[in-house]
Amino acid sequence: MNLFTDESLKKHMSTIMHAIKPVDPDDPGFAMSIGRPRHRFRVDSQRFPIPGVVRVIFELVGARDLGQAEKLAWEYCFKFDGVACSMxxxxxxxxxxxxxxxxTSEEEAQAIHDQVTKKLESAQRSLEARQLRQFADEQILQGRMTIRNQYRQLRQIYEYFREGAILAFSGQGRLNPDLPDGGRIFSPRATEGFYNTVGMVSAYFSLLEHTLVLLLPFTTFDPAKSTVTAFIGRNWGDKFREVFPLSKDSSSKEKFDTLHRVAEDYRNTYAHGGFGKSGATFLFHMEGVGAIPATLSDIRGKSHFSFTPVDADDFSRVCLAFDSTDEWLKRESALCAMRWIESGLDVYYDEDFRSLAKSAMESPHLFDSFIEYHSYLGDQAANMDW
Structure with a gap:
């Protein structure tokens, strides 16, 4: 689908924006014209949160783009009821x-501003409903998409809870052992350590899932066979097995098994309302005996049947598992890809990027240059330093 060659769409947009007409070919615009008399209005970003959609509208109605300049991404010139304007x-x-x-008057200029932005809002709603949502779905299915890199933020959440657990187990936590009703918390260190450990584990698996999604274009991923959205919808284990096939690498199997145990013991129970798998938190009734755990003697080692479900040793073992996985990702299994992810750069899934990344991964030095180049492009775009 090519929006810019769709004549019916052009006609529809022109109808909505009917007062907007082309300007003279030699019109210099306003943004970069020194001394040209003009009224200047800041356009409300809440009404137009995506400048790219506004640009599409002006392209469709035939407005003229003057191109990029210092601190300027684009400028479209047009006439509104015969008055020269630009966005x-x-x-x-x-x-x-x-x-x-x-x-000449500010009031008349304000009225034009109000009319132009009102028409743009109507065009924006129509364009998104009629074309862009379907177009977006098509592009994503084909892998022509970018995913925002949230690795640093998610890692900071994980580190926040990890630090909280360290402080709690060392007696420097913030949990008051005295309860409002006059009671006291039994073993406040272990209790607060448990709270933070559960938060830490949940945050780590969120980080891990995000990392696996970001790793995808650095693998043999092919959007023609499996879409990014389908991959995102899978659980962490399925994601892990696709990125790191367990049958091809014994270290992948070892890391997966370790993470699986941590997930079963410290994540899944508390992530699903406190209910474990296979009745792990159920108790059945036996007359004359009482309530007995449905897991029977397998209760040994189940954190949810302990008075303080996580102690300092449990916490240390979980941290060791996570640290070992992080080190494995960065040093062995995804050396180059993790450099990209840790750089904070967004990740692209189109064929061109996947091909360039594959070539760059032939050597760490080449990949560092690949990161440096894309960092430069990102900074250039953010600062509009063309």
């Missing part, structure tokens, strides 16, 4: 310019 995407947002030689 510019500058470093700090969208700006609407109106020729002040044709419209």
């Amino acid at each position: 510019a995407h500058q470093k700090f947002g969208l700006r609407l310019y109106i020729d002040s030689t044709a419209v």
Whole structure:
């Protein structure tokens, strides 16, 4: 689907934006024209949160783009009821310019601003409903998409709870052992350590799932066979097995088994309302005896049947498992890809990026240059330093 060659869509957009007409071919615009008299309005970002959609609208109605300049991504010139105007995407947002030689009063200029933005809002709603949602779905299915890299943020959440557990087990936690009703918490260190450990485990698996999704384009992933959205919908174990096939590498199997045990003992029970698998938290009734755990003697080692479910030794073992996995990812299984992820750069899934990444991964030095180049492009775009 090519939006810009869709004549019916162009006609529809032109109908909505009917007062907007092309300007003279030699019109210099306003954003980069020094001394040209103009009214300048900041366009509300809440009304137009995606400047790219505004750009698509102006392309469809035939407005002229003056291109990039310092701190300027684009500027479209047009006439509104015969008055020269332009819409510019500058470093700090969208700006609407109106020729002040044709419209001298601020009130009249404000009225034009209100009319232009109102029509743009109508066009934006229509474009998104009629075309962009379907177009977005098609692009994502084909892997022509970017996923925001949230690795640092998710890792900080994990580290926050981990630090909380360390402080709690060392007696420096913030949990008050005295309860409001006059009672006391039994073993406040272990109790607060348990709370933070559960939070830490949940945060780590969230980080792990995000990392596995970001690793995907650095593998043999092919969107023609399996979509990114389908991959995201799988559980962490299925994601892990696809990125690191267990049958091909004994270390992958070892890491998976370790993580699986941690997930079963410290994550799954508390992530699903406190209920373990196979009735792990159920007790059956036996007359004359009382309530007996459904897991029978397998209760040994089940954290949810302990008075303090996690102690300092349990916490240390979990940390060791996570540290070992992190080290394995960074040093052995995904050396280059983890460098990209830790750089904070977003990840792309289209064929061009996957091909370039595959070539760059032939050597760490080449891959470092690959990261440096994309970091430069990202900084250039963010600062509009063209």
